[in-house]
Amino acid sequence: MASTTREKVGWGTANTLIVVLALVPVLWIMSLSFKDPTTISDATFWPKKWTLENYRGIFDTSEFTRALLNSIGIALISTLIAVVLASMAAYAVARLDFPGKGLLIGMSLLIAMFPAISLVTPLFNIERALHLFDTWPGLIIPYITFGLPLGIYTLSAFFREIPWELEKAAKMDGATPFQAFTKVIAPLAAPGMFTTAILVFIFCWNDFLFAISLTSTTRARTVPAAMGFFTGSSQFTAVTGSIAAAAVIITIPIILFVLFFQRRIVAGLTSGAVKG
Amino acid sequence: MADIVLDNITKRYPDGALAVDKVNMEIADGEFVILVGPSGCGKSTTLNMIAGLEDITEGELRIGGQVVNNKAPKDRDIAMVFQSYALYPHMTVRENMAFALKLAKTPKATIDEKVNEAARVLELTQHLDRKPANLSGGQRQRVAMGRCIVRDPSAFLMDEPLSNLDAKLRVQMRTQVSRLQRRLGTTMVYVTHDQTEAMTLGDRVAVMRGGLLLQVGPPQALYEDPADLFVAGFIGSPAMNFMPARLEENAIRTKLGDIPLAGEVRQALEQGGAGREVIFGVRPEAFEDADLVNADVRDAGIPFSAAIDVVESMGSDVFAYFTLEGDRATSAELEELAKDSGGADMSGEGTQVVARLDAATKVREGESAQLWVDSRSIHVFDPKTGENLTRGRRNRDSGAQRTAV
Ligand SMILES: Nc1ncnc2c1ncn2[C@@H]1O[C@H](COP(=O)(O)OP(=O)(O)OP(=O)(O)O)[C@@H](O)[C@H]1O
Ligand SMILES: [Mg+2]
Numbered sequence: 001m002a003s004t005t006r007e008k009v010g011w012g013t014a015n016t017l018i019v020v021l022a023l024v025p026v027l028w029i030m031s032l033s034f035k036d037p038t039t040i041s042d043a044t045f046w047p048k049k050w051t052l053e054n055y056r057g058i059f060d061t062s063e064f065t066r067a068l069l070n071s072i073g074i075a076l077i078s079t080l081i082a083v084v085l086a087s088m089a090a091y092a093v094a095r096l097d098f099p100g101k102g103l104l105i106g107m108s109l110l111i112a113m114f115p116a117i118s119l120v121t122p123l124f125n126i127e128r129a130l131h132l133f134d135t136w137p138g139l140i141i142p143y144i145t146f147g148l149p150l151g152i153y154t155l156s157a158f159f160r161e162i163p164w165e166l167e168k169a170a171k172m173d174g175a176t177p178f179q180a181f182t183k184v185i186a187p188l189a190a191p192g193m194f195t196t197a198i199l200v201f202i203f204c205w206n207d208f209l210f211a212i213s214l215t216s217t218t219r220a221r222t223v224p225a226a227m228g229f230f231t232g233s234s235q236f237t238a239v240t241g242s243i244a245a246a247a248v249i250i251t252i253p254i255i256l257f258v259l260f261f262q263r264r265i266v267a268g269l270t271s272g273a274v275k276g
Numbered sequence: 277m278a279d280i281v282l283d284n285i286t287k288r289y290p291d292g293a294l295a296v297d298k299v300n301m302e303i304a305d306g307e308f309v310i311l312v313g314p315s316g317c318g319k320s321t322t323l324n325m326i327a328g329l330e331d332i333t334e335g336e337l338r339i340g341g342q343v344v345n346n347k348a349p350k351d352r353d354i355a356m357v358f359q360s361y362a363l364y365p366h367m368t369v370r371e372n373m374a375f376a377l378k379l380a381k382t383p384k385a386t387i388d389e390k391v392n393e394a395a396r397v398l399e400l401t402q403h404l405d406r407k408p409a410n411l412s413g414g415q416r417q418r419v420a421m422g423r424c425i426v427r428d429p430s431a432f433l434m435d436e437p438l439s440n441l442d443a444k445l446r447v448q449m450r451t452q453v454s455r456l457q458r459r460l461g462t463t464m465v466y467v468t469h470d471q472t473e474a475m476t477l478g479d480r481v482a483v484m485r486g487g488l489l490l491q492v493g494p495p496q497a498l499y500e501d502p503a504d505l506f507v508a509g510f511i512g513s514p515a516m517n518f519m520p521a522r523l524e525e526n527a528i529r530t531k532l533g534d535i536p537l538a539g540e541v542r543q544a545l546e547q548g549g550a551g552r553e554v555i556f557g558v559r560p561e562a563f564e565d566a567d568l569v570n571a572d573v574r575d576a577g578i579p580f581s582a583a584i585d586v587v588e589s590m591g592s593d594v595f596a597y598f599t600l601e602g603d604r605a606t607s608a609e610l611e612e613l614a615k616d617s618g619g620a621d622m623s624g625e626g627t628q629v630v631a632r633l634d635a636a637t638k639v640r641e642g643e644s645a646q647l648w649v650d651s652r653s654i655h656v657f658d659p660k661t662g663e664n665l666t667r668g669r670r671n672r673d674s675g676a677q678r679t680a681v
Contacts (some may be wrong), residue, residue, distance in 0.1 A: 097290075165362035168329050173376035173423070174350035183375075187366045 026251075032244035040240050054245035058230070064246060066218045067226035072253060074136055074222060075204040078143035082200045083193055085144070086151025091181065093152060094159035095167075105152075112149035120213045127214055134216045142210050147200035154199065158192025159185070194261040205254055223250045278340030278353075278430035278463060279305045280326060285335035287321050287487075295321040297487040298335070303465065308457050309492075311467045312474040312510070313484035314616035319467040322484070323433050326465060327356050340430060350379075355424030356433040359440065361416050363408040363423075369395075370404040373422045387426075394422040397456075414445045421456070431463040438473065450477065469616075471511055475499070483507045485612070505555060505609040505662035508655060514560050514595065515613070516655070517629045518605040521556035523548070528656065530556045531600040531627070532580045535651045540669035545656060554665070555605045557655035560595065563631030565639060566646035576672070577650040582629075587641045593632050596639050596647075600627040609662045 032040065036049040058064040092098065093105060123142060124133070132138035162185060170180035186193070211225035218226070227246050230239045280303040287296040296318040303309050311319045324330040326337065328349035337344055344352050355376075364372050370391055377387045395401045398418040408416055417437060424432055437453070438446045454477050457464050468474055474481045475495045482492040483506070491503040495511075502508035508516050521530040523545055528535050535556075537545060566579045582598040589595075604627040631647060639645040652672050656665045 163360060163362060165358045165360050166364065168324075168327075169356070169358060169362035169364070169423075170375075171329065171349045172327060172354070172356045173427075174379045176350075179379065184364055 029244050029247050032240060033248045035241060037241050054241035055249075058242050058246050058249075063218060063226060063229070064223070067221055067223045068250070070136070070218075070220055071205060071222040071224075071250065074139050074143065074220070075201055077136070078140045078147060078204045079197050079201045081140070082144045082147035082151050083197050086148050086196060086200075087155050087186065087189065087193060089148070090152045090155030091159055091185065094156040095164075108149035108152050111145060112153075116146065116209055120209060123210075124213055133214060134220050136220050138214050139210060139220055139222070142214070143200075143204045143207065147203055150199055150203065151196045154196045155189065155192050158189045158195075162188050198258055198261050201257055202254060205250070279303060279307075280431060280463060280465070281336075281338040282322075282326075283336040283338065285322070285325060285337060286333050287318070287325060287330060288333045295487055296325070299484075299489045301482060301489060301492055303463060306461045306463055308454075308464045308466065308477065308479045310474045310478035310481045311465060311484060312469060312471060312481055314510070314612065315469060317484045318487040319469070319484055320435055323356075323435050323465060323467050326431075327354055327433050328352050353430045354433060355427050355429040355431075357420045357424055357435065357437045359436040361408075361420040361437075361440070363416060363419055365408050368405050368407055369400060369411070369419050369422075372408065372419055373426050376423065376427050390426045390428075391422075394425045397425070397459075398422050413441055414449065417441060417449060418452075421453075425456075425460070429462065431465065432457075434464065434466045436467055436469070439468070439470070453477065471513060475511065481511070483510060485609075501667055502655070502664055503667060504664050505557070505607060505657045506613065508557050508657070508664065509610065509613040510616075512559060514630045514632075515617075516557045516559050517627075518555055518557050518610060518657075519600060519627050519629070520603055520605045520659075521554050521656070523550055523552045523554055523656075525550050528554070528556060528654075531602065532649055533578045535578055535649070535654060535671075537671060539672050541654075541656070541666050541671040544669055545665060548665070553659060555607060555610075555657040555659050557657060558649060559653065560630045560632035562650040562653045563596075563633065564648045564650070565633045565637040566648040567638070568634050568636055569648045573650075574648070576652050577648050579646055579648045581644055581646050582631075583644050584639050584641055585628075587639060589635070591635065593635055594637050594639070596631045596633055596637070596645070598629055598631070598645075599625075600629060602626060605659070607657075607659050607662060 028045070031045060031047055033054050034050050034052070035042075035047040036051045036053065039047065039049055042048065089104070089108075093101065119142075127133040127138050132141070166184055166188070167180050170184045171177075175183065206224065207222070208224040211222040212228065215221040215225060221229075223246060227243050230242045230246070280301075282299050282301045282303075285296060285299045286294075288294050299322060301309075311322060313319055321330060325332050326339075328344070328347060328351075332345050339352060339354070364375065367375065373391045373394060374387045377390065382390075391404070392401070395404055398421060400415065400418055400422060403411060403415060403419075408419065411419065417440070420437065434453075438449050441449060450473060453466075466473075466477060468477075478495065480492055481495050481498055483490045483498065485506050491498060491507045493501075498507060498511050502511060505518070509518065519531055521528050523529075524534065526537055526542065528537060528545075562577075564577075569577070584596050584598050586597040587594060588597075633639065633647075639647075652670065654666065654671055657663065658665055
């Protein structure tokens, strides 16, 4: 008994510590976002003077709302395309034997490991030549490229779990390969698709490197990049408050996104297909 | 309804493995055929080729007179039950059964009618709205069959449909499958590696080994007249007893004694010359307690004495086990059979023999007993080719009546 109590206490402490470590910066940012610009550097945890001034400030101009729209649009479109493409590719990787399969897996691994920073300059030049620079597709395409390996890896693991015979059964029942995929395999891989969607969305949403390098105006600039261009409400006020407010606001969609999809990640969706 | 013809069907997997080798078989319309054989002999591959799930490397497959080699499964009008059932876990029982009809764009009313009818037959009505995860093994198995029935296909294929069930349920489902097939009258090809299922279910049994089709025939014919050593050892439980023997003039010298040869068997065996080494096979029921043999058949066999190791009473009969000293019979077929049955037979010295005796027998464990073996029901095999040298021949003079022991 003694050991289990000790274990409980030990785990409890460790968990609390990690949660605190993770949450303190978040709370700090929130606290900063509510501080009046004049007290922003007073180094207290709780704001002495609460204000919504920072929030009002960032919505004053269209700069932030425009960035928010860009972020949501670009991240959603990239996620959608990446998940659809990744699920098809992952299905092929998991189920079919085709020449160049090893190469495909290797290439996608390579992309995932390749330092993105080294690609920024070439991408910049390519996109300018193709007139993609500072457009939505200009960001969506690299996001899909970097989201795909992630998606292919997660999804092929899910596809491998689905019994082969289900597909044969669908074939026997008269399904075309496409129907077998959409009506049997894809619904069963849904948890995997949602997991992938969350991961890819977070990646696109948080990206700063591409967003700052491949945009030059508010046309396609996403929030993480836009925040770097914030100016205070006046020349003499610090921008810290505005940045904090923006940071709080851009975490909201991601929390909603995760909460929404998390309920759809139901484990054991395939149980019952075969005798357990 | 349709007949299925396998004409020199061969399957070579891309890695070069020859899984099915020139199989010829004609399955009549409405017939119930069992494919049986040890693990890895190509049963599933054959079935999958009939279904269209595997390409046919060589040969021709005709269903209802049409060559279907290049037809997709959905165009062959065949339904299949998989060993793992392969139910769609995200669909209810009703949706599972209706899936094929829905894909075929059957009107909703017809689908409902067919699904309800199938559910009634299979006693699944109260489970129609459940998901497969919430069903028992037997119920899942029935859903898998229901999925086939609703389609009214021209043939059913079943790949070891009962092997996932426990022993008791398996016996129940076995009778249900057989009743269902008779009711529907649909052609059925059923794969199993359980020889009891093979013997009890089908109109005809096809025994496969290493990709080859060894013998096809009614269960009783396979039992009484096996084509070779493998079929002889595979069909029947307990299995046929094998021992090395030597052909002499007019007799075969076995460890049980010299068994006289007569009639067709003698003619057939004499052609190969005397002094030949052969494998002698005899089924457990060819033995009897010497005291219990009727006087009128006593001369049709020979008596011998044996030290009984184990006696198992089954109520209706008694299994007596004894060991014959010396070398055991060896051949590729026997080795494979031993491997298939778990290899237990390969341990220990000598040849273990099982005799099935009348319940009235007085044999005791650890005592010597006088037994009798019927020389009319013996089999002689060529040790090299495994061929049954006595196939289709009786070891008695023509005209003699075969009397029950
Ligand atoms: N996809 C494949 N590629 C290569 N060889 C295969 C493949 N599938 C099966 N084989 C080989 O073909 C042979 C026959 O396999 P099959 O599945 O038909 O056996 P089976 O008789 O159904 O056995 P079991 O009773 O174990 O199900 C085996 O030797 C197997 O190793
Ligand atoms: Mg098999």
